[in-house]
Amino acid sequence: MSFQAMAWATEQKLPTREKFVLIMLANYASNDAWDCHPSLNTLAEDTGMSRDTVMRAIKTLESDGMLRVIRRNVDGINLPNVYRLIRSAGSSRTVQGVVAECGEGGSTQQGGVVAECDSNLSLEPINEPVTEQAAPVPAAPAAKVSTSCPAQAIADLFNQILTPTLPAVVILNSDRKAKLKSRWTDSPVHQSLDFWRDYFETVSSSDFLMGRAPGKNGGKPFRASFDWLICSANFVKVVEGNYHA
Numbered sequence: 001m002s003f004q005a006m007a008w009a010t011e012q013k014l015p016t017r018e019k020f021v022l023i024m025l026a027n028y029a030s031n032d033a034w035d036c037h038p039s040l041n042t043l044a045e046d047t048g049m050s051r052d053t054v055m056r057a058i059k060t061l062e063s064d065g066m067l068r069v070i071r072r073n074v075d076g077i078n079l080p081n082v083y084r085l086i087r088s089a090g091s092s093r094t095v096q097g098v099v100a101e102c103g104e105g106g107s108t109q110q111g112g113v114v115a116e117c118d119s120n121l122s123l124e125p126i127n128e129p130v131t132e133q134a135a136p137v138p139a140a141p142a143a144k145v146s147t148s149c150p151a152q153a154i155a156d157l158f159n160q161i162l163t164p165t166l167p168a169v170v171i172l173n174s175d176r177k178a179k180l181k182s183r184w185t186d187s188p189v190h191q192s193l194d195f196w197r198d199y200f201e202t203v204s205s206s207d208f209l210m211g212r213a214p215g216k217n218g219g220k221p222f223r224a225s226f227d228w229l230i231c232s233a234n235f236v237k238v239v240e241g242n243y244h245a
Helices: 005-013 018-029 040-046 053-065 149-163 176-185 193-204 226-230 232-239
Strands: 067-074 079-085 093-095 107-110 113-116 130-132
Touching: 005 018, 005 079, 018 040, 018 053, 018 079, 018 193, 040 107, 053 067, 093 232, 149 193, 149 226, 176 226, 176 232, 193 232, 226 232
Parallel strands: none
Antiparallel strands: 067 079, 067 113, 093 130, 107 113
């Protein structure tokens, strides 16, 4: 993992979906070159999103110039894409050695590897040291973890999105504030009200969590509560999509 890449990804102002995927990619980036090649299935598991959602986020990040996608195929076998994180739009990054230009049909071949790429876009060979041609960019400062959790704002989002189907949060006591602070500081991704809005909207789309699914053996349907949703184990399950199979 590159701590500089993680710090850079954390500081980007992006929608929750794209930022979460970018941070997960940065988690796999090497220290000397911000390249990584996790599979779509791995990214889907890490983010708790579907493969299609991850692919849409990557497409948006690519079009916004945040990363370059290097698609690989060896002897007709598709390999996981290489994702190269771009520190700043328009920065000049080259590779020691020959740079292959995309030919007609948007593909090029080097050393038995066929890579698809955009028209008129040069593609650096992978697994080569990368050097910056532009002036050195100062290293990004280490990411700071915010401990100031807006507990009341999170509770307000819960009430706005999930009540009256789920019981409203009326009293925000010290125990609830402590659990919210723990979830908030678990990951930089959680430190955004947009994340919590998406989290509660995910809950609202689950028949099981909202009490719309039949109860077991004809019993009363399960219905999530605020305290259940902010409990660590349950929080992870919801984020990972366990209740949307």
